[in-house]
Amino acid sequence: MGAVHVDHAASADRGYSGRVVCRAMAPPSSSSVTHQPRELRWDPFDETLKDDPHPLWRRMRDEAPVYHNEELDFWALSRFADVERAHRDPRLFSSAHGTVLEIMAREAAREGLMIFLDPPEHTRLRRLASRAFTPRRVAQLEGDIRAVCVDLLEPLRDRTRFDFVADFAARLPATVIAALLGVPAADREDVREHIDRLFHLDPSTGMFNDVAVGAMAWLAAYMDAQFDERAGRPRDDMLTDLLHAEVPEKDGSTRRLTRAEAREFSLLLISAGTETVARLLSWSALVLDAHPDQRAELARDRSLVPGAVEELLRYEAPSPVQGRWLTEELDLHGTTIPADAKVLLLTGSAGRDERAFPQPDRFDIRRRFDVHLSFGSGIHFCLGAALARMEARIALEETLARYPSWSVDRAAAVPLHTSTVRGYSHVPVEVDACASS
Numbered sequence: 001m002g003a004v005h006v007d008h009a010a011s012a013d014r015g016y017s018g019r020v021v022c023r024a025m026a027p028p029s030s031s032s033v034t035h036q037p038r039e040l041r042w043d044p045f046d047e048t049l050k051d052d053p054h055p056l057w058r059r060m061r062d063e064a065p066v067y068h069n070e071e072l073d074f075w076a077l078s079r080f081a082d083v084e085r086a087h088r089d090p091r092l093f094s095s096a097h098g099t100v101l102e103i104m105a106r107e108a109a110r111e112g113l114m115i116f117l118d119p120p121e122h123t124r125l126r127r128l129a130s131r132a133f134t135p136r137r138v139a140q141l142e143g144d145i146r147a148v149c150v151d152l153l154e155p156l157r158d159r160t161r162f163d164f165v166a167d168f169a170a171r172l173p174a175t176v177i178a179a180l181l182g183v184p185a186a187d188r189e190d191v192r193e194h195i196d197r198l199f200h201l202d203p204s205t206g207m208f209n210d211v212a213v214g215a216m217a218w219l220a221a222y223m224d225a226q227f228d229e230r231a232g233r234p235r236d237d238m239l240t241d242l243l244h245a246e247v248p249e250k251d252g253s254t255r256r257l258t259r260a261e262a263r264e265f266s267l268l269l270i271s272a273g274t275e276t277v278a279r280l281l282s283w284s285a286l287v288l289d290a291h292p293d294q295r296a297e298l299a300r301d302r303s304l305v306p307g308a309v310e311e312l313l314r315y316e317a318p319s320p321v322q323g324r325w326l327t328e329e330l331d332l333h334g335t336t337i338p339a340d341a342k343v344l345l346l347t348g349s350a351g352r353d354e355r356a357f358p359q360p361d362r363f364d365i366r367r368r369f370d371v372h373l374s375f376g377s378g379i380h381f382c383l384g385a386a387l388a389r390m391e392a393r394i395a396l397e398e399t400l401a402r403y404p405s406w407s408v409d410r411a412a413a414v415p416l417h418t419s420t421v422r423g424y425s426h427v428p429v430e431v432d433a434c435a436s437s
Contacts, residue, residue, distance in 0.1 A: 182237025320348025
């Protein structure tokens with residue numbers, strides 16, 4: 001099959017719909033070809049970039065928007081428009097070979113995590129999953145989320161120093177999503193600790209390591225035990241719903257989820273529902289401490305908090321990298337990406353692209369924009385985005401009500417950096433005890 005060419009001019013006029021235009025194109029002029037400088041190198045496992053990859057991502061957007069890492073055998077797209085188009089074209093940019101670089105493989109998954117599936121399998125499971133996150137169901141959780149925030153923050157009232165992530169930000173989403181699924185309260189801390197281990201990064205093997213594999217095995221066995229219990233004693237929770245859920249088949253019939261599908265689905269919900277919000281809130285502590293005037297504005301006017309959450313997502317994406325498998329050869333910016341290539345979509349870079357956001361490196365809680373890509377786009381847009389936004393909003397409201405200011409001990413903060421997640425696992429803060437009394 002010939003090369004696939006993206007008609008940028010046409011998509012700019014009509015709005016991109018995921019359609020790839022196949023037509024003959026004249027070879028690009030020498031001035032239009034992007035040449036990749038030899039010294040430009042990006043590696044998603046590079047620990048030296050965990051604190052601030054943005055200068056390098058800016059160079060990639062300017063000098064090599066279609067970047068190729070020969071050593072690790074992947075390509076990367078870093079501009080907002082390219083990342084958005086890729087998210088919206090699952091036929092060309094497939095998820096079926098995995099979305100994490102170190103586990104991507106030529107063999108497509110036939111059963112497993114919904115994020116590792118393409119239509120029509122993805123469509124059927126997505127329709128089922130959406131029932132858990134209807135606007136009505138999410139709205140009903142607001143009081144429960146606020147109560148969890150209060151329960152976590154109140155014991156910290158008399159302390160002048162605590163770990164914003166370990167004591168609060170990581171525990172909040174873990175508690176909320178575990179309760180939504182039906183995980184017993186006595187088990188939630190063990191489950192959260194094993195979810196943390198899923199994102200352990202080994203210098204030589206990345207996220208595919210003994211710690212992460214062991215955590216996944218523990219969680220899978222735990223979920224199987226929960227399903228076994230509900231098979232005999234159904235409860236009013238999502239795990240029971242999954243056990244009895246039916247999905248449509250191509251011929252119009254329906255079938256129950258397999259045990260493997262139910263297990264993988266529950267693991268996806270509980271891990272993604274915990275990790276993304278925890279990392280987003282870790283960034284909120286650091287970024288707002290670096291912008292005390294804007295933090296003071298938020299403390300005075302809580303109506304600004306929802307916009308601040310969106311700006312935080314744009315400014316420091318908790319999941320800055322997503323992998324895709326290119327199904328056909330693609331010409332883009334004068335560079336040809338071959339079929340069956342691993343392509344990394346740099347959501348974190350897209351959020352700082354000056355082609356989409358004026359003064360992108362400036363954090364501004366009053367910034368207005370139509371869209372960012374930190375929850376993805378297209379068919380794989382984060383199912384729990386509304387819940388994550390609500391959790392982050394309420395968490396900031398309740399934190400600012402008690403602590404209108406804080407100081408981060410940056411020397412003691414511990415980054416959490418994997419090939420797909422970026423944030424902090426520990427953020428010690430010092431506060432005025434009088435502010436919490």
